[in-house]
Amino acid sequence: MQQLINTALGGLTLGMVYAAFALALVLIWRSTHVVNFAQAPMAMVTTFVALEIIDHGHSYWLGFAVALAAGLVLGAVVERVVVRPVEGGPEINAVILTLGLFIVLHALASVVFGNRYRSFPAAFGIRGIDVGGTTIALTGFGIFTILAVLAVMTLLVLLFRFTDLGLRMRAAAFNQEVARLLGVRVGRMLTLGWALAALVGSLSGLLIAGGSLVSPGYMDSVVVYGFVAAVLGGLDSPVGAVVGGLFLGLSLSFVSGYVGSQLVALAALAILMAVLFLRPDGLFAPARERRV
Amino acid sequence: MNTRTRKLAVLTSVLALTALAGACGAGGKDDDDKGGGGGATEVGVTDAAVTIGGTFPLTGVAAPGYSEIPTGAQAYFDYVNANGGVHGRSIEFLVKDDGYDPTKTSSLTDELVLKDKVFATLGSLGTPTHNAVVDSLNDQEVPDLFVSSGALAWGDDPGAHPWTFGWQPDYEIEGKIIGQWVSENMPDAKVGLFLQDDDFGEDAEKGVREYIDAQVVEAQRYTSGNTDVGPQIAALQASGADLVLSFTTPSYTALGQLVSLKLGFKPQWYVSNVGSDPTLVGGLLERFSEGAVPGTASSLNGVMTTRYIPGVDQPDNPWVQLWQKVWDESGQDGELTNYRIYGMSFAYTFVQALEAAGEDLTRDGLVEAIEDDGGDFAGPQLAPYRYSSDSHLGISGMQVVELQDGVGQPVTDVLTTDIGDSEIATDDSGQADDAPPESGLPE
Numbered sequence: 001m002q003q004l005i006n007t008a009l010g011g012l013t014l015g016m017v018y019a020a021f022a023l024a025l026v027l028i029w030r031s032t033h034v035v036n037f038a039q040a041p042m043a044m045v046t047t048f049v050a051l052e053i054i055d056h057g058h059s060y061w062l063g064f065a066v067a068l069a070a071g072l073v074l075g076a077v078v079e080r081v082v083v084r085p086v087e088g089g090p091e092i093n094a095v096i097l098t099l100g101l102f103i104v105l106h107a108l109a110s111v112v113f114g115n116r117y118r119s120f121p122a123a124f125g126i127r128g129i130d131v132g133g134t135t136i137a138l139t140g141f142g143i144f145t146i147l148a149v150l151a152v153m154t155l156l157v158l159l160f161r162f163t164d165l166g167l168r169m170r171a172a173a174f175n176q177e178v179a180r181l182l183g184v185r186v187g188r189m190l191t192l193g194w195a196l197a198a199l200v201g202s203l204s205g206l207l208i209a210g211g212s213l214v215s216p217g218y219m220d221s222v223v224v225y226g227f228v229a230a231v232l233g234g235l236d237s238p239v240g241a242v243v244g245g246l247f248l249g250l251s252l253s254f255v256s257g258y259v260g261s262q263l264v265a266l267a268a269l270a271i272l273m274a275v276l277f278l279r280p281d282g283l284f285a286p287a288r289e290r291r292v
Numbered sequence: 293m294n295t296r297t298r299k300l301a302v303l304t305s306v307l308a309l310t311a312l313a314g315a316c317g318a319g320g321k322d323d324d325d326k327g328g329g330g331g332a333t334e335v336g337v338t339d340a341a342v343t344i345g346g347t348f349p350l351t352g353v354a355a356p357g358y359s360e361i362p363t364g365a366q367a368y369f370d371y372v373n374a375n376g377g378v379h380g381r382s383i384e385f386l387v388k389d390d391g392y393d394p395t396k397t398s399s400l401t402d403e404l405v406l407k408d409k410v411f412a413t414l415g416s417l418g419t420p421t422h423n424a425v426v427d428s429l430n431d432q433e434v435p436d437l438f439v440s441s442g443a444l445a446w447g448d449d450p451g452a453h454p455w456t457f458g459w460q461p462d463y464e465i466e467g468k469i470i471g472q473w474v475s476e477n478m479p480d481a482k483v484g485l486f487l488q489d490d491d492f493g494e495d496a497e498k499g500v501r502e503y504i505d506a507q508v509v510e511a512q513r514y515t516s517g518n519t520d521v522g523p524q525i526a527a528l529q530a531s532g533a534d535l536v537l538s539f540t541t542p543s544y545t546a547l548g549q550l551v552s553l554k555l556g557f558k559p560q561w562y563v564s565n566v567g568s569d570p571t572l573v574g575g576l577l578e579r580f581s582e583g584a585v586p587g588t589a590s591s592l593n594g595v596m597t598t599r600y601i602p603g604v605d606q607p608d609n610p611w612v613q614l615w616q617k618v619w620d621e622s623g624q625d626g627e628l629t630n631y632r633i634y635g636m637s638f639a640y641t642f643v644q645a646l647e648a649a650g651e652d653l654t655r656d657g658l659v660e661a662i663e664d665d666g667g668d669f670a671g672p673q674l675a676p677y678r679y680s681s682d683s684h685l686g687i688s689g690m691q692v693v694e695l696q697d698g699v700g701q702p703v704t705d706v707l708t709t710d711i712g713d714s715e716i717a718t719d720d721s722g723q724a725d726d727a728p729p730e731s732g733l734p735e
Contacts, residue, residue, distance in 0.1 A: 002530055003526045006526040007523050116359075117543060119546075127554065128553075134556070137522060139554055211550065212519060212550075213353075213519060213576065215351075254523075256523040257526060262513075
């Protein structure tokens with residue numbers, strides 16, 4: 001019983017991190033209709049920025065805040081400098097470009113921050129909470145992770161559904177020409193979309209790093225699982241991303257605990273394929289129109 | 293919504309390819325042409341120098357600690373070269389970074405053998421990594437010396453791999469020695485095993501089960517590269533194990549300790565020699581939660597492990613004093629660590645082998661010299677080597693110790709044994725009292 005609970009709680013925390021990453025992907029998809037493969041190394045870079053600050057004796061939260069701010073700036077810069085030249089062409093160009101960016105950032109981080117594994121501190125402690133004499137696998141930092149991801153999800157839903165800004169971002173992503181005719185500053189919206197997505201990405205980087213080891217490659221597995229989570233949720237829906245992340249985190253945790261840790265990656269692929277067979281647009285896609 | 297589906301399809305195929313590429317990483321076998329054979333002069337040997345090389349994880353999950361091993365070996369070769377080399381030849385040691393990725397090990401080893409034309413490989417690190425190249429090295433008849441791993445495959449069958457030699461005690465005898473100790477001293481313990489999911493864990497489990505099969509209540513395996521070991525530790529906790537034997541690399545020792553803290557799981561721990569360096573593991577643990585894990589070396593207090601060469605916790609040992617001198621003279625960055633001592637120790641054995649092979653250095657001659665004389669090599673090892681024409685396994689025994697503030701307190705004498713049903717005995721060879729020659733060079 002205790003193992004069941006602890007495996008589930010471990011999966012829950014992990015799923016929330018996948019969800020955070022998936023949220024960043026959803027955000028960028030909704031605001032630019034591009035899938036950003038460089039999301040993970042961008043988050044890795046900002047996490048290293050936080051680690052450098054903490055290692056120089058400053059507080060955890062200063063590092064945390066600076067990393068988020070760095071994410072915002074990095075996202076905007078990447079959009080303006082790297083992605084802007086290929087915008088307007090086929091979207092696959094931008095996707096391939098982000099793959100290239102993935103490799104470049106990886107290499108740069110190895111040069112700047114070194115390839116060593118380093119431990120990253122966690123706020124709120126890393127001991128499990130005591131419930132009636134038994135310790136359960138939920139740490140203070142785990143609770144923070146869950147709350148932070150839920151808050152981001154809510155904010156995104158509010159942004160896209162209830163604000164003028166969100167509407168303009170969606171319009172810019174949906175059809176640039178028409179949006180422009182209607183007075184939307186499309187370029188600005190795209191930059192904003194990238195910046196916000198990178199901010200959420202940085203958050204996911206910080207959450208998965210807390211109380212674990214970081215190296216230039218530490219986000220690589222999150223890329224795959226985060227994408228799976230986002231696709232499960234339909235790429236369009238913040239709620240879908242969180243549900244997809246949770247579903248994936250829990251499934252993988254149970255596979256690892258009860259079947260074998262060597263099957264984790266395979267299980268993720270199996271889940272992805274199963275969902276795409278059954279609901280090609282993801283679990284949370286709106287009903288399809290009939291084609292005539 | 294037609295375009296949307298199409299985009300999703302593109303994305304999905306890219307994703308599937310990524311996953312597939314990852315899954316394929318473990319394969320990688322290569323059918324090489326035979327590397328340049330004998331001739332008048334031996335490959336990699338001139339009158340002035342002998343060139344050797346090895347693959348090590350300088351990056352990636354296995355890099356903490358292990359990346360320091362080649363720096364130690366290099367320091368000792370610098371020392372030997374500064375003192376005239378061996379038979380007038382200096383030793384050139386080429387180090388390649390495989391990141392603990394078997395696919396990379398294959399191509400880098402090919403590079404060493406075919407492009408750099410090394411005389412032999414030395415100290416190449418890792419069980420899964422070296423498994424990818426051991427056949428090809430033997431096919432090409434390249435001496436493959438002192439693999440930095442305790443898997444049995446490096447020496448239990450010289451007929452299959454005549455060119456490969458192990459060095460450190462293999463994981464099976466480590467498993468046997470700790471297994472016997474548990475059966476005699478903790479007969480009521482419920483034993484959990486935390487194992488790396490390859491030959492490392494497998495060989496160790498074999499040794500442990502020879503003595504305490506009935507006491508083992510749970511065996512959990514982690515896959516190197518997946519840093520989430522929560523489910524494995526939760527399963528060990530649920531099994532009610534009160535003694536966990538952990539055959540892990542240093543990063544996973546740290547992750548295991550960390551998750552146990554999270555779960556409130558407090559068994560007695562035994563950590564395999566290769567994953568128990570208190571300075572390194574403590575350093576990884578220390579910063580996780582500002583202050584929640586106590587300072588560096590003491591975080592592994594009470595953990596049991598084994599030792600087979602003297603380490604930095606014994607500064608008065610004459611070998612450690614020699615290593616300190618060698619390290620200081622090499623002028624490389626950083627402190628002397630147990631991993632650097634490990635590198636120096638096998639480098640010392642290699643120099644002995646070169647001396648024994650004589651002035652006319654050939655690959656055949658080197659292997660013959662180790663088989664003939666290796667059993668009597670002096671050196672820092674606490675128990676003698678097992679080298680002969682029947683076995684290419686290295687050091688024959690170790691001592692169980694308990695860590696206190698980073699210092700290993702002896703729990704047993706030096707115990708020696710061999711694979712299979714060979715008895716465990718207290719070592720009476722006096723090898724552990726061996727001191728280095730004045731010059732620091734083997735005689």
